[in-house]
Amino acid sequence: MRCFASDNYSGVHPEIMEAIVRANHEHAPSYGNDEITKRVIGLFKDLFGEPCEVFFVYNGTGANTLGLSAITRSFNSVLCSEWAHIHVDESTAPELFTGCKLISVPSVHGKILPEAVREKIHRIGDPHHPQAKVISISQLTEYGTVYTPDEVKALSALAKEHGLWLHMDGARISNAAASLNVSFRTFTRDAGVDVLSFGGTKNGMMFGEAVLIFNPELARYFHFIRKQGMQLHSKMRFISAQFEALLSKDLWKRNAIHANNMAQKLAAGLQQFPGVKITQPVDGNGVFAVLPQHVIQPLQQEVFFYVWNEKLNEVRMMCSFDTTEEDINRLLQKLQSLLNA
């Protein structure tokens, strides 16, 4: 099976699998007290600068929800895009676990802009109204677009102006860094991000994400929050070994560049067809396009992908570290034959 459904349909990158196998040696202290975990935390600190507290969790929903829990009280609200993963794709995990309200902000190509966010920061001090405390953005966005460092800084400035924290859901942070061609820290800590979900699974890992907290005060209780949030892995070395492989020899970058390049090729191929319209900037590894309605189902049967917006016949095609040119060609050829039919 080969498809463009999601970057989590891919398996595990061979270098990461090797690292897992290598880590499977004798006994090791559990819950993160092993040597590999210590080393990898060091790698993260090298990449992001200090202070930087690093916590591994199981998945993106866990990383986001617990990260938000660390910086909110239950009477707060979190401002995010109407399309944010935390808002529409994580059940009510954020609400149940934090008690907070998520307030959606209209977005442009999945990105929220300071003016639109500012509209939602109101009634501060009024106990009747949820108190805005966090701006949360996704990098890449759910529409595959990337915030520039300046765009992040503008949101961070707004956050600071009002005493809010800036949270970043970096499920596809590597694709963003590759797209921007800057270091991770340029558009995270240096741009004012306070808490970051650093994604692993969508870039070739088997399981595991990291929560990075750049303000030690905010990290103070996170080891309690993680355990309470059911996200503390016992055999931690097997998450850490994956991150070690991902961060070593720029694997994160090689994977991300490849996936992004594949998306460019796919988009280039798609937009040759009349009746196909690329709807969002292809900044990373996702392509959003409107297809003629009648070709969608038969094309899905050949190479699966998801319809994103049924009303618009807009589809989403995700590339990953293991997407091949053959995958793309197969899709484009099938599309051509369907359009010609």
Next chain:
Amino acid sequence: MRCFASDNYSGVHPEIMEAIVRANHEHAPSYGNDEITKRVIGLFKDLFGEPCEVFFVYNGTGANTLGLSAITRSFNSVLCSEWAHIHVDESTAPELFTGCKLISVPSVHGKILPEAVREKIHRIGDPHHPQAKVISISQLTEYGTVYTPDEVKALSALAKEHGLWLHMDGARISNAAASLNVSFRTFTRDAGVDVLSFGGTKNGMMFGEAVLIFNPELARYFHFIRKQGMQLHSKMRFISAQFEALLSKDLWKRNAIHANNMAQKLAAGLQQFPGVKITQPVDGNGVFAVLPQHVIQPLQQEVFFYVWNEKLNEVRMMCSFDTTEEDINRLLQKLQSLLNA
């Protein structure tokens, strides 16, 4: 490093690691819609009988907390041993996620008895008091003892008498089955268990536990609860492949028998020493013993294990699938030399 600290200090059993590597092939639908997951759910149904709803989650805290969430409302209480993992080792995950109160019942060697549980089922119908709704037991218990099928049935009868559910934390269920030398279902569904956490990690898996629900009505919303509980893995095939290996060729049993046998040997060795007292029946893979205080620290430095009860100088030594006779001999020899010194 070799030690008796916990069965989660062990790594991954080679057959399970092979299964993981084998599963790493091409794309697969995420979130459990892959072929391996379907197959493994079938294996569980073969073992436990139908109806049986099977859900994979990340860890034991998740399995227990979400399992309890499925069978409670927030005004309920859960009756469990004073030593229950859900009560003293899972932070306040159960309270936060379910809203329920956990009420501790005095136990004998970690096991709760119907008479003691019955004492706590009171004020039913009184809105001022938490309403007892679940009896939760651990199999093996936290003291390494095993409930016989009849003991489970007696608790189940009590539960049914009062309209309660019976939950089993089976983090070490394989060790229990090996100890009892009966099928899983004999002391679970056939003995009246409604919801079961089936442990994988402590018996040679890398990550992953299963929640088994024998009453379809109780399982009705569990796929929502799992996602909301941040326990739905995207690349599910890598949990499922592990369970497939564990349940195939009786690997679960071979691992458990080995660990249990090692515990027997360890206990036999320990009780030769004057001044060492085995404090709990060695039903499974754990040995609890009182050691002379002055030997504890130096012995830990040689072969690590945890002190369970500081006041009593009671220690816990856990064996696992990869514990060797050399490990045991090394510990016993060091102990001898310390006692002789």
Next chain:
Amino acid sequence: MRCFASDNYSGVHPEIMEAIVRANHEHAPSYGNDEITKRVIGLFKDLFGEPCEVFFVYNGTGANTLGLSAITRSFNSVLCSEWAHIHVDESTAPELFTGCKLISVPSVHGKILPEAVREKIHRIGDPHHPQAKVISISQLTEYGTVYTPDEVKALSALAKEHGLWLHMDGARISNAAASLNVSFRTFTRDAGVDVLSFGGTKNGMMFGEAVLIFNPELARYFHFIRKQGMQLHSKMRFISAQFEALLSKDLWKRNAIHANNMAQKLAAGLQQFPGVKITQPVDGNGVFAVLPQHVIQPLQQEVFFYVWNEKLNEVRMMCSFDTTEEDINRLLQKLQSLLNA
């Protein structure tokens, strides 16, 4: 002090105060087991028909939040107007207590229409997305408008079509009934409402609201939910006595008609002025109007009221059972003098 700030700036209607004083006699069983409570529950059943379960709580936030708790699981969502009190004026009580997400639906004069609601009922069965389970409407709406029985029925039909419940926040239900000039049940149970918050405080009571549940199955656990929700009053007779007064001799209606009439007069007076624009239909006891910006503050100093929408210079003026024509005249005269100045 006399003002149009809110119907909760008023005190207690004399007939209600008399009932309170009268109830203050000897001892009475607490928590609702007294005679007055039993009588008043009968009055509610007379008004609304049976089956009808009646529970008294302290305030509107409690009534709404607990009512929603009775008909949801934590992975659900509640669809309501973008202006709904539960959405913007009750902190995050609904989120914290129920775990649910509140999803805002665009409204027209505060009313949500079936087409707009239908847009939000999607991804049912998808565990990643909050599962819509309740449509919640306010009667009167936060814009002072009233849903006709047919409008309620249309929403109820939509709810039933999708297996959702219909909840009504009736903080100003008496004003709605007076405005529609129909019985309570016409636009509640007979129109398909499942759970109703019946408001007392804003119509002349000192404290106390009622939650009415028309489906006994949904009411099954409400006495537990109320206690857990910190909304069970011990000296219950003092809430019940108020409701008895309110429901006797049509006091609810006299109060509501008076307040509604005062709003009509106020609106009539306001719209005489050029530069003043009534912005919402005056169905009940609230008047929304755009005023010239420069008059707002000085007018507030004379007779206080709240600015509703700062950008639009839209103000809200609420009338209550004790609003007088002199109050209105004083406001209008002051406004005239400010406009002339």
Next chain:
Amino acid sequence: MRCFASDNYSGVHPEIMEAIVRANHEHAPSYGNDEITKRVIGLFKDLFGEPCEVFFVYNGTGANTLGLSAITRSFNSVLCSEWAHIHVDESTAPELFTGCKLISVPSVHGKILPEAVREKIHRIGDPHHPQAKVISISQLTEYGTVYTPDEVKALSALAKEHGLWLHMDGARISNAAASLNVSFRTFTRDAGVDVLSFGGTKNGMMFGEAVLIFNPELARYFHFIRKQGMQLHSKMRFISAQFEALLSKDLWKRNAIHANNMAQKLAAGLQQFPGVKITQPVDGNGVFAVLPQHVIQPLQQEVFFYVWNEKLNEVRMMCSFDTTEEDINRLLQKLQSLLNA
């Protein structure tokens, strides 16, 4: 109806009722912005010293639960008597609203002692275990006994030693002050209490309790917590007026002394009878006694009271501000006739 069931079977003290009627005058700002509320907060500050933040809520469960919420995070635990109202009589409100675990400490006559509490302060820093953060005591205890200032100080010293807060459930604080014959502050703020639930309802009020926080940092978010906790009353003046009456002319003390005296008389009368045993020190307004089993039901039918411990035939008889000597005589006479029969 006259009885000894609970101090909340009583009605409202006439001076308090007068204050309510007097407060019912014209309009007043809602939610605590009225003049009466400001005055009464001043009275509390006079009594307790500054800094002292004062918040009115509806009931004891609300006061306790929200007070605990202000001083905990969801991974904390609260140490309290096995008989604490928060533990056995407030449903799971504390668990649901705070996420914390309540850990019961064995008590002597309802009082917990530092040695017993200290046993439960363990595994601090271990993320697997609920982190003790609060010691909560009831004054009077649920067994009608009173903590001396020195006993409170000893618990406070223990709390400070371990970085815990000291919370006091003062549902019957006036009875305690009357019993000790010292000022409120002697055994609260001056003895190291951080957060206090100051009870009104059980001492002659209709509804309303106060949360007093002596550390402004802990009070910082309480106005948000109160609203979110559904405990913010709109027509606040009607709570405040009651407290004004209660705190004026020592009404709190007159009521409490009377109730305490009645309990003394009742106990004196009871212990004349052979076969009746007073089981707890009668420090305040409650009497606990073992009665011969056969007299309990018929005695309850004459003058109702609750059986506290069915196994022991221990009953609880509560006196209140309006208990009369006739009430006591009637009970004693009936008891005599039953014993003679």
